[in-house]
Amino acid sequence: MAYKKLFLGILFDAIGMLSFSIPFVGEFSDVVWAPLPGFLMTRMYKGKLGRIGGIISFAEEFLPYIDFIPTFTLSWIYYYKFKKKD
Template identity: 65%
Template sequence: MMSQEIAVQTSESKKTKHLILSLLFDAIGYLSYGIPFVAELTDVVWAPLAGFLLARMYKGTVGTVGGLTVFVEELLPGLDFIPTFTITWIYTYLIKKEK
């Protein structure tokens, strides 16, 4: 019984950590909007880093697809507003969990 409680706490802790990191990383992606003409340069640096981070946070197919998605989304102009990290969190912890 005690180990089951610890497992639930660990799972909730991981869920909360992923939510905080997802919100933070999406906010970092939005920062490029604040600096006109520098946004494209920062996106070139942020895109591969964001893809790597998302793939490491969410294992398996979800991480791979999410990592590729955020990479492409950050490189293409005008798509930085999409909160890919947070959408992945919602899919992982709310939608996928229900299935």
């Protein structure tokens, strides 16, 4: 399950970065795409990480010129490599 989330995270990050390939039109597409990664993050990671990650993911896609940050991949690394298991 962990590597499925990693694959999906990389895919969602790649979709978010596609806007860089289309000058000027790409930033408009971010406004349309922004709510979806916020929602997907809350579905992939439950609890506090999902809520905070969803807000960050939404803001990162919505705000211009900062959507190069791989939010989903960084969330996966935090969750599976750094977060202490209860």
